[in-house]
Amino acid sequence: MASNRPVVPAVAVPPGRILKRELEARGWTQKGLAQVLGRPQQVISELVNASKAIAPETAIELAVAFGTSAEYWLSLEAHYRAALARLRVRKSRISTIEKRKHSYEAALARKRAA
Numbered sequence: 001m002a003s004n005r006p007v008v009p010a011v012a013v014p015p016g017r018i019l020k021r022e023l024e025a026r027g028w029t030q031k032g033l034a035q036v037l038g039r040p041q042q043v044i045s046e047l048v049n050a051s052k053a054i055a056p057e058t059a060i061e062l063a064v065a066f067g068t069s070a071e072y073w074l075s076l077e078a079h080y081r082a083a084l085a086r087l088r089v090r091k092s093r094i095s096t097i098e099k100r101k102h103s104y105e106a107a108l109a110r111k112r113a114a
Contacts, residue, residue: 012083014050015076022066023048037061053077 023033030048034041039061046052054062059073 012080012087014080015054015073016048016050018076019062020048026066033065036065050080053081 023030028036030044031041034044037044043052047054047058054073054077056070056074059070059077062068062073063070
């Protein structure tokens with residue numbers, strides 16, 4: 001039987017990993033990207049090591065530097081943060097919420113049918 005649940009990754013992939021791969025593919029260094037963006041090298045290191053989130057302004061700068069979109073980088077960040085949260089939330093809590101949702105929807109359906 002098919003599930004209505006969305007497929008979610010079992011691990012949270014930080015956008016810094018993607019950033020690191022992009023740098024490697026271009027033969028760039030973190031120092032080089034820092035120079036291109038006019039940012040301290042430490043900021044780039046923090047992004048690559050996932051100790052700093054990609055802010056909207058940074059996403060715009062990365063988009064210009066790599067010829068991508070700001071939305072791409074923001075999406076990576078949002079998915080990473082959501083995956084981290086999902087890993088923190090206990091499965092039993094999620095199950096409880098789903099059961100309550102189904103009960104609530106069933107009650108609404110009965111009320112509408114009456």
